[in-house]
Amino acid sequence: MYAVTGATGQLGRLVIDALLATVPAGQIVAAVRNPAKAHDLAERGVLVREADYTRPETLATALVGVDKLLLISSTEVDGRLSLHRAVIDAARRAGVSLLAYTSMLHADTSPARLAIEHRQTEEVIAASGLPSVILRNGWYTENHLMALPAALEHGAFVGAANGGRFSSGARKDYAEAAVMALTTEGNAGKIYELAADNAFTLTELAAEVSRQSGKTVVYNDLAEDAYVSVLKGVGLPADLAGLLADADVAASRGALFDDTGTLARLIGRPTTPMVSLVGAALRG
Numbered sequence: 001m002y003a004v005t006g007a008t009g010q011l012g013r014l015v016i017d018a019l020l021a022t023v024p025a026g027q028i029v030a031a032v033r034n035p036a037k038a039h040d041l042a043e044r045g046v047l048v049r050e051a052d053y054t055r056p057e058t059l060a061t062a063l064v065g066v067d068k069l070l071l072i073s074s075t076e077v078d079g080r081l082s083l084h085r086a087v088i089d090a091a092r093r094a095g096v097s098l099l100a101y102t103s104m105l106h107a108d109t110s111p112a113r114l115a116i117e118h119r120q121t122e123e124v125i126a127a128s129g130l131p132s133v134i135l136r137n138g139w140y141t142e143n144h145l146m147a148l149p150a151a152l153e154h155g156a157f158v159g160a161a162n163g164g165r166f167s168s169g170a171r172k173d174y175a176e177a178a179v180m181a182l183t184t185e186g187n188a189g190k191i192y193e194l195a196a197d198n199a200f201t202l203t204e205l206a207a208e209v210s211r212q213s214g215k216t217v218v219y220n221d222l223a224e225d226a227y228v229s230v231l232k233g234v235g236l237p238a239d240l241a242g243l244l245a246d247a248d249v250a251a252s253r254g255a256l257f258d259d260t261g262t263l264a265r266l267i268g269r270p271t272t273p274m275v276s277l278v279g280a281a282l283r284g
């Protein structure tokens, strides 16, 4: 039996879709914070179980009979480590044979503050003794494109990444990689640095948006504190704004670049190009 935490999230739903292509629905547990959000998954025959990282009792029951577990990292800005630890403890008690975890690209060496709790979670997993596979995911291209409506309106993307190259990939590709890690043999003990085949700068992203939309869109690079102010100005909480701006600065130093081709090898096909995701986002 396979279980996926955060299965009602954007990545989690794509993982369930990809799992359903390989595994019978009755062998899949959607381990979710709020089962009311998972009616559609239940209708597809997936077992929906409550699994809230903040309530360990739900984790124990959610993992009964589970053999292979994907822990999708929490969205909490701070304090994620204790939540992840609760899931890892529950997995150990449930006797899962493989724990996969969605970490961050180059989590062991990344200067980004966001990498700290991923690094710590990887350490807890290693100390647990559980067979594990670490999926160090690069940025989602879809995250860059969340700013698309504002970029089209104002004629500019803003950030603090300077000329940093992002090997950002499609969520769907990371989801397929997670499913390959869970369903194929030989992944225990592996750490995969997962990133798209072709990297881009934010200037190149803006140019592609211009090309496809017919509107002039540029990339305006800001100082870190100015970018934090912009993010807070559009409603992000201060701590999240600070982490995202810090990640951009880390990206300017290459933290979100990777050219090992590991993601393409794991999913057995080239990764989805940025141009396709820009097109899809423009079509809405």
Ligand SMILES: NC(=O)c1ccc[n+]([C@@H]2O[C@H](COP(=O)([O-])OP(=O)(O)OC[C@H]3O[C@@H](n4cnc5c(N)ncnc54)[C@H](OP(=O)(O)O)[C@@H]3O)[C@@H](O)[C@H]2O)c1
Binding pocket: 005, 006, 007, 008, 009, 010, 011, 012, 032, 033, 034, 037, 051, 052, 053, 054, 072, 073, 074, 075, 076, 083, 102, 137, 138, 139, 140, 143
């Ligand atoms: N690589 C990147 O660019 C990038 C960017 C953003 C995030 N991430 C990481 O990747 C993860 C997945 O991304 P995503 O886009 O799928 O995020 P998402 O759509 O926000 O999904 C996050 C999922 O985590 C669940 N969750 C949050 N707190 C929980 C808790 N206490 N107990 C159980 N489940 C909880 C949410 O449950 P509900 O459905 O009930 O809300 C949701 O299903 C994120 O959580 C984050 O750690 C990576």
